[in-house]
Amino acid sequence: MPNIAVYGAGSWGSALAVLLANAGHQVSLIGRDPDAMERMRKQRENTHYLPGVVLPSRLLPTTDLKQLNADLVVFSVPSHSVREAARIVKPYLVPGCIVVNTAKGLEDGTHLRLSQVLTEELSQNPIAVLSGPSHAEEVGRDMPTTVVVGSDVETAVAVQDMMMTSKFRIYTNPDVIGVELGGALKNIIALCTGIAEGLGFGDNTKAALMTRGLAEIARLGVALGGHPLTFAGLSGVGDLIVTCTSLHSRNRRAGVALGQGKPLEIVLKDVGMVVEGVRAARVAYQLSKEKNVSMPITEQAYKVLFEGADPQEAVVDLMSRGKRHELEEVVEMSWLR
Structure with missing residues (x-):
């Protein structure tokens, strides 16, 4: 099983980390607030953003950016934070590691799509986009959900192989x-x-x-x-x-x-x-x-x-x-x- 890092410990990042850990991956859920991440480690729950969902033992809440040394990195930060977050994580990413963006928005000022922002900042990493009807509250509770990953065919299939489960069905689409x-x-x-x-x-x-x-x-x-x-x-x-x-x-x-x-x-x-x-x-x-x-x-x-x-x-x-x-x-x- 590949190691996966999720950068952003809000509701969606936490839900995806739970999903992937339950699927057997070793998952690092990386947040910025040391106190919040310590509470999550002790309580095994993100009480603020995803209350009632148990964090599996394979999920490590942490602030350690070295955990970004992974086979797949999922970006789960708000759209207005994507560029700043990319600059923060860049020194820790393995060249060639796929970065999957889950934020849904456009960059204010530049009018760029978020995959374009990430491509500008993380030129050594393939970029994919995960989208579709997927509320964190339901994904975290393992309710059947279907989404789409947009990227080139090779990258999209790789993401599909690593993230798809029996309750989280992923289609591919090259129309990013x-x-x-x-x-x-x-x-x-x-x-x-x-x-x-x-x-x-x-x-x-x-x-x-x-x-x-x-x-x-x-x-x-x-x-x-x-x-x-x-x-x-x-x-x-x-x-x-x-x-x-x-x-x-x-x-x-x-x-x-x-x-x-x-x-x-x-x-x-x-x-x-x-x-x-x-x-x-x-x-x-x-x-x-x-x-x-x-x-x-x-x-x-x-x-x-x-x-x-x-x-x-x-x-x-x-x-x-x-x-x-x-x-x-x-x-x-x-x-x-």
């Missing part, structure tokens, strides 16, 4: 662009679905946001080089469904609070963990203008989050847009190619 963008952009739509719920709207509204949200995710994704069919897969519609509907979803939860009238600063503090859709909304809005791609839901999310727009008025603006033929957009995206 599509896999990453589906995972990053669905968080915006989940925020909007939560806002609609917070405003008191029902299932019709949420279904409309999810369906039309998928259309604009795919429009931007194709404009940036993604394959249209990727957005009909696990990292597209699959991740969109789970993030927009699940009680585990931070983005949906934050959206509900925003729809109820709470200020963004208070919402983020109350959630207590990173809400990736907030940063993604800014970057996606800027990209949509740069690429001249129509993303009306994202545009309204940007206005609500960063310009103080009223969510009720944002809904009115969306509903009063000009008439369209639904299939026109399918043709525009070359969906059927």
Whole structure:
């Protein structure tokens, strides 16, 4: 069995470390807070991020960066920390060791996908992206989950071989662009679905946001080089469904609070963990203008989050847009190619 290191001891990093240790791997779960990691070693539980899940004996909670000398390193830090984290771990990585990124977002300022950030910083390491409908709370409890790994064929298959279990099924997809963008952009739509719920709207509204949200995710994704069919897969519609509907979803939860009238600063503090859709909304809005791609839901999310727009008025603006033929957009995206 190969040794695996997971860098980032939040909910997702902890869940993946548990999954891989239960599969028989020797796993180092590397965090930054010595006190927190010591509590995890003694209590055999990440009580803050993954309460109720037992840490197996094969899982070592640690702050020792030397444990990054592994066959596979899983990156599980927030999107805005990826570049800094890459610079920290670089001296400890074995050249050629595969790095698997699990964060779902885009880099603010550069507009880069996170695999591009890692490629810039870790040029001696193959990079893969793990995405799909996968809440940490369920993966940590060994509930059946299906995800996709995006990379070149050789790297993706290697990750599949090392990380796939009887309860964690992994598909491969060489369309890294599509896999990453589906995972990053669905968080915006989940925020909007939560806002609609917070405003008191029902299932019709949420279904409309999810369906039309998928259309604009795919429009931007194709404009940036993604394959249209990727957005009909696990990292597209699959991740969109789970993030927009699940009680585990931070983005949906934050959206509900925003729809109820709470200020963004208070919402983020109350959630207590990173809400990736907030940063993604800014970057996606800027990209949509740069690429001249129509993303009306994202545009309204940007206005609500960063310009103080009223969510009720944002809904009115969306509903009063000009008439369209639904299939026109399918043709525009070359969906059927």
